[in-house]
Amino acid sequence: MELKELERTYTELGGEVKKFKKERGKIEIGYRIRYSKKISEVDVFAFGLMSGDWNPIHFDEEFASKTRFAGRVVHGMLTTSLVSAAVAKLSGTAVLIETKFSYLKPVRIGETVEVVCEITEIKGNKYTLKAECFTEEKVVEGEVQILLW
Amino acid sequence: MELKELERTYTELGGEVKKFKKERGKIEIGYRIRYSKKISEVDVFAFGLMSGDWNPIHFDEEFASKTRFAGRVVHGMLTTSLVSAAVAKLSGTAVLIETKFSYLKPVRIGETVEVVCEITEIKGNKYTLKAECFTEEKVVEGEVQILLW
Numbered sequence: 020m021e022l023k024e025l026e027r028t029y030t031e032l033g034g035e036v037k038k039f040k041k042e043r044g045k046i047e048i049g050y051r052i053r054y055s056k057k058i059s060e061v062d063v064f065a066f067g068l069m070s071g072d073w074n075p076i077h078f079d080e081e082f083a084s085k086t087r088f089a090g091r092v093v094h095g096m097l098t099t100s101l102v103s104a105a106v107a108k109l110s111g112t113a114v115l116i117e118t119k120f121s122y123l124k125p126v127r128i129g130e131t132v133e134v135v136c137e138i139t140e141i142k143g144n145k146y147t148l149k150a151e152c153f154t155e156e157k158v159v160e161g162e163v164q165i166l167l168w
Numbered sequence: 169m170e171l172k173e174l175e176r177t178y179t180e181l182g183g184e185v186k187k188f189k190k191e192r193g194k195i196e197i198g199y200r201i202r203y204s205k206k207i208s209e210v211d212v213f214a215f216g217l218m219s220g221d222w223n224p225i226h227f228d229e230e231f232a233s234k235t236r237f238a239g240r241v242v243h244g245m246l247t248t249s250l251v252s253a254a255v256a257k258l259s260g261t262a263v264l265i266e267t268k269f270s271y272l273k274p275v276r277i278g279e280t281v282e283v284v285c286e287i288t289e290i291k292g293n294k295y296t297l298k299a300e301c302f303t304e305e306k307v308v309e310g311e312v313q314i315l316l317w
Contacts, residue, residue: 020180022213028177029217031169037220056220064171065218068178069211070249071186071203074256076263086261086317095264096245096252100219103245107223112235114225115244119268168235 032061042108046146046167048138054105055133058093063128066097092125098132098159102150105134109146112168116145120161130154136163144168181210191257195295195316197287203254204282207242212277215246241274247281247308251299254283258295261317265294269310279303285312293317 030036035057044050067073072094075082083091099120106113126132133153139162140147146167152159179185184206193199216222221243224231232240248269255262275281282302288311289296295316301308 020177022181022210025174025177025181025210025213026217028169028174029214032171032174034217036217039220039222054220061171061174062218064174065178065214066249068175068183068185069214069218069246070253071188071205072249072253072256073188074252074262076261088263092263094249094252096249096267097218099267100215100221100243100245100249103223103243104219104221107221112225113223114237114241115271117268117270118245118248119266121266122264 029061029065033059034061035059037104040108041110043110046109046111046138048141050138052105052108052136053133054101054108055131056101056104057131058097058126058128060128062097063093066094088125091128093128095122098126098152099161101132101134101152102136102163105136106148106163106165109167113165115163115165117164118161120150120159122159124156124158126154126158132158178210178214182208183210184208186253189257190259192259195258195260195287197290199287201254201257201285202282203250203257204280205250205253206280207246207275207277209277211246212242215243237274240277242277244271247275247301248310250281250283250301251285251312254285254299255297255312255314258316262314264312264314266313267310269299269308271308273305273307275303275307281307
């Protein structure tokens, strides 16, 4: 069996496959990347498989409905995995060295998350970016530091 | 098609499915959780699908062999997704509110990552945990803050 089989299954289950496209703008302070992706049921399940995080708040509707979230929510780290995708779009090769995120609001299954990253500091090949994630409202704010080769 | 189909495909492609088991120890300062999982090719591919991060440093061996990593590496955020699984094992329901990670060393495809989390602060239902990830050496260090209901 080939890895492509996982992609076929993922797609049939409603997962959104994004074409990977490098940005071409000049990398300088104030430079922004935007990236968005719909987070589906299958993404939450894939995150469970990959990480082993089967917290019922993400999988058990009956259980989750009785919590203060009043329903299932997406894993926070699934939302911020989209920040990894956003910085990977920078021209050159980006490698994460530090991340810092505050999870402000829950993200619901089926919502589209938009990531906005902005370069705030450049020191040699070390870049700092402000990183924010939005659905209808801001759900995450933070900062990442990357090496860019 | 059902989500279980994704699990079958994942398993056939070599993914390690972890049974989710709650810890039963008393939640107090100094309390530790350990959790480990093998990160396979299929996990890296699943992370690509889920996030849209198709950075060639994770997928293109020829490209990656020419970088300072001298070969492909696992997405940093895939490694730290195991921290999410570790804290989910705490008794009660854990929800992330803050994370802070430093990525110290690359993780190679096929390596097993062990996560060690330790409670360092408790304020009401807000818990701070030191979080570290290891392969042969320490690959990540950081801190997470969770709400525990």
